[in-house]
Amino acid sequence: MALGVHMFAPVCLIENDGFGKLCVKKQAKDILDRINEPVVVVSVVGPYCTGKSYLMNRLAGQQTGFALRNTIESKTKGIWMWCIPHPKKKGHTLVLLDTEGLGDVQEDEKDDTWIFSLAVLLSSVLVYNSLGVIDNEALEKLHYVTELPENIRVKAEGYEDEAAEFMHVFPSFVWAVRDFALDLKMGDKLITSDEYLESALMLKQGLSRRTARYNLPRRCLCEFFAQKKCFVFPRPASTQDMRRIEDLPEVELDSEFLHQANAFCSYIYHNAQPKTVKGGHTITGTALGNLAEIYIEAICSGKVLCLENAVVSLAKIQNVRAVDQALQIYKAEMLSMAQLPLDPDQLSRIHTLAEKKAIKVFMKMSFNDKDQIYQKELMEKIHHKYQDMCQQNHQASLMQCQKVLEDVFDPLELKISDGSYLRPGGYRQYRAFLTS
Known part of the structure; x- marks a missing residue:
């Protein structure tokens, strides 16, 4: 992708046919194949009809783009990319991924689990987008995070506490709380949105089954994601105006919503890092497309996603x-x-140049060529091409020399054969030709 050029509208990256089959779309893969620079990838997940797409459009600096809902029907199916x-x-290229709404009654819950897992990986x-407040009900809806250890393995040779490795390979986590109408207070003390999230994730003491269930999503969020951030957004406009949110100019949006939206975008722009995989390798757009195909292939085969094996497969494809x-x-x-x-x-x-x-x-373009296996392969192929070129050069030189000899001696042989030098004065002509 040329610098300064970008997509004018999102395309589907991963299609969900609604029957449990996922696939990477060729159009999106072709776009990613042209991006040879590092990518910063921001995914949004959350319950359907919570305004995820609108938030992503703002990150793209646009009013429209990702489809917004104005009915109870979920608009986004699979994962869309911009x-x-x-x-x-x-x-760097900013890659925005908008996922289908979690909890849609028309979708299989297993599809939601895989969509959530792919967004993480x-x-x-x-970005987890939800409505209202961060309470126990909201955290229970985020049960997908508790299922990650069942679907993802970091190392090919697993071990008991492998989930502890997630923190080293998972993205940073941002909770966007929409239509938030409370004061950010704890008792009489004003708190920040980050402190609000931290408070909501505090664990309860006790060993009962009920306490364990209460703690599970909180523990997973704390143990799986090293960096956590929270933004709370008031309702952007009245109920009537929400139906035409794409057409509302900024002056008609709630000023506090606009302030929070700008703060959210600024945080993402300045703090989101380039995508990396296990081993700390930075990913380009080309590698991201290949990685998506590797993950989808593993899902379709029914295997647990192994991040270590994925890096090995990605290295082979890239190299x-x-x-x-x-x-x-x-x-x-x-x-x-x-x-x-x-x-x-x-x-x-x-040749040297x-x-x-x-x-x-x-x-x-190479990726994780630790033992320089592919670089050595390249050098061998270049050596063979150079040797072929040297042989072609030798043949071309011989042919040119042959032509020069023919240009010189063909007229001489012609004159000898027609007897031009056998007449009086012929010897002088012969000597003159040789010295000319």
């Missing part, structure tokens, strides 16, 4: 492509600069 140049990080920041692209660059450079035949020293210099460009492309 890529734009990052507003604050030069050389693909994003740098996971095979890096070798191919780098080799194409080498061949293109050689063909554009090496007009055969050439002096062997000049051909060697052109082309090789450096190819290696630069490979290093930019």
Whole structure:
């Protein structure tokens, strides 16, 4: 993707056919394949009809884009994607992922679990969007977080406390509380929205089953996500105006909502980090598309998602492509600069320049090539191409020399054969031809 160019509307990244089958859409994959720079990925999840899409449109700097609901029907199915140049990080692309609403009665709950899991695994920041307040009911609706250990494994060789590894690989977590109408107070003391979230996640003491159930989602949120942030938004407009929220100019929005929305966007722009995977490897758009396909393939096969295996698979895909692209660059450079035949020293210099460009492309595209296996493969292929070019250069040189000899001696042989030098004065002509 060229810098400064972005999508003008979202496209479906992961389609959910409603019968438990998920797939990565080719149009979205092709878009990601053209993004060779790091991506900052922000996913939004939450119950349907809570205004998730509107929040993502604001992150995109637009009034419209992701489909908004104006009825009880959930508009977003699967996961939709919108890529734009990052507003604050030069050389980065901001990828916004809007997920289908959780808890839609028309959807299988297992689909919700996988959509939630994919949003976690693909994003740098996971935004959970809900209505009202953060109370026990709200946390019980977030039961998907408690199911992550059942669906995700960090290491190929699992161990008892593997869930503790989630904190190292999961995104940061932002809870967006919509239509919040209370005062942020604890007793008589004013508190921040972050303190409000921290208070809501406090564990109860005790060993009863009821206490364990109460603590479970809170413990998971605290143990799985290293960074947590909270924003509370008042209702943006009246009930009547909410039906045309896409058309409302900012001056008609609630001023406090607008303030919080701007604070939310600013936080995401400045604090969301580029997407990484296990091992700390930064992900490009190309890698993100491949990663989505790897996860979907594992889901469709019925396997538990293993992040360590996913990185291995991703490395193979990325590095095979890096070798191919780098080799194409080498061949293109050689063909554009090496007009055969050439002096062997000049051909060697052109080869060195082309090789450096190819290696630069490979290093930019390669992924986790720890033992330089793929880099060595590239060097071997370049060596073979260079040897072929040297052989072609040798043949071209021979052909050129042959042509020069023919241009020189064909007229001489013609004159000898027609007897031109056997006449008086012919010897002088013969000597003159040889010395000319």
